[in-house]
Amino acid sequence: MPLNLTETARNLRKEATDAEKLLWKHLRTKQxxxxxxxxxxxxxxxxxxxxxxERTLIIEADGGQHALERExxxxxxAWLNSQGFTVLRFWNHEILPNLEGVLEVIRKACLAPLPCxxxxxxxxxxxxxxxxxxxxx
Numbered sequence: 064m065p066l067n068l069t070e071t072a073r074n075l076r077k078e079a080t081d082a083e084k085l086l087w088k089h090l091r092t093k094q095x096x097x098x099x100x101x102x103x104x105x106x107x108x109x110x111x112x113x114x115x116x117e118r119t120l121i122i123e124a125d126g127g128q129h130a131l132e133r134e135x136x137x138x139x140x141a142w143l144n145s146q147g148f149t150v151l152r153f154w155n156h157e158i159l160p161n162l163e164g165v166l167e168v169i170r171k172a173c174l175a176p177l178p179c180x181x182x183x184x185x186x187x188x189x190x191x192x193x194x195x196x197x198x199x200x
Contacts, residue, residue: 072103072110082124082155083112089166090122096173106146109139114148118173123152147178 079087083102090100090113100122104114113122121143125136140150151172158165 068105068108068110072105075103075110080124080126080155082126082153082158085162086113086122086124086158086165089162090169095166095170098173106143106148109143111143115173118177119148120169120172121148121150122169123150124155124158125152126155 079102087102089095090102093099098115098117100113100115102113104111106114106121111121112124114120136152140152143150149172151169153165153168
């Protein structure tokens with residue numbers, strides 16, 4: 064059964080940290096390489112701080128609570144990676160004093176070649192199916 068985290072995502076947008084607000088100011092309206100980012104976007108059972116579906120790129124701005132939840136974050140990142148996403152994580156205390164450096168890392172990730180998906184059918188498929196169900200789950 065799909066989870067509906069719409070209200071949670073809405074609250075996260077309203078209660079954004081200073082680092083998230085600053086990053087969003089630079090990610091919105093296609094300012095980075097003409098790519099569209101969404102903020103506080105539900106992907107399956109998770110909410111990503113920022114996501115660019117075109118580049119399958121997720122940007123996470125982590126506050127102090129994430130130091131205590133490292134194992135959960137690692138599991139979440141592994142699942143998102145298994146769905147084809149690249150996850151970039153930055154600490155809030157990195158973003159605020161070093162915004163230009165953070166934006167440069169994001170720009171480079173946006174320009175990196177996309178990985179080739181595995182074949183869907185036929186030779187070499189070996190029961191591999193490319194799942195994009197996270198888009199609507």
